[in-house]
Amino acid sequence: MSTKYRHLTTVDEVLELFPGIYKQRTTDFPTYAPLCRRCNKRATSKDTKKDNPNGNAGRQYYECLPCNNYLGFADARGNDRANSDCKCEPPISRKRLLVGHWDESNKNSRAGQVFYVCRHGKSGFHKFHETTEKEFVVIDGEELIAELGR
Numbered sequence: 322m323s324t325k326y327r328h329l330t331t332v333d334e335v336l337e338l339f340p341g342i343y344k345q346r347t348t349d350f351p352t353y354a355p356l357c358r359r360c361n362k363r364a365t366s367k368d369t370k371k372d373n374p375n376g377n378a379g380r381q382y383y384e385c386l387p388c389n390n391y392l393g394f395a396d397a398r399g400n401d402r403a404n405s406d407c408k409c410e411p412p413i414s415r416k417r418l419l420v421g422h423w424d425e426s427n428k429n430s431r432a433g434q435v436f437y438v439c440r441h442g443k444s445g446f447h448k449f450h451e452t453t454e455k456e457f458v459v460i461d462g463e464e465l466i467a468e469l470g471r
């Protein structure tokens with residue numbers, strides 16, 4: 322069975338699948354650098370480049386530099402309360418993120434696909450969104466990505 326994708330190209334299509342994307346955000350996110358789950362050292366606060374092409378321009382995030390370990394964004398974007406819970410203690414709803422841009426020439430890149438991580442970077446959880454029809458979801462289009470990045 323080949324992999325199926327559902328491409329979302331308008332805000333309405335996105336809201337149909339993720340109705341809480343703006344309305345159900347929780348502003349609970351890490352406000353200081355968490356401990357790295359690999360080496361247990363304090364992570365470093367960084368900012369994505371202003372010209373980041375993935376709709377992530379200027380976002381603050383945490384990374385353990387020695388481990389090259391991403392530990393999460395310090396913002397509420399994608400913190401939809403409707404997202405399934407993480408298994409860390411206490412359980413918290415996960416964060417929804419995008420893998421860069423959809424790239425027709427490289428379908429294996431998973432670019433543009435929606436996935437979930439632990440909102441506090443406590444676990445290494447990483448799972449791609451699948452619809453009830455077992456399709457992966459792609460946010461398709463730079464303008465749409467920019468719109469969702471508000």
Ligand SMILES: [Zn+2]
Nearest residue numbers: 357360385388
């Ligand atoms: Zn580390």
Ligand SMILES: [Zn+2]
Nearest residue numbers: 407409439443
């Ligand atoms: Zn977690």
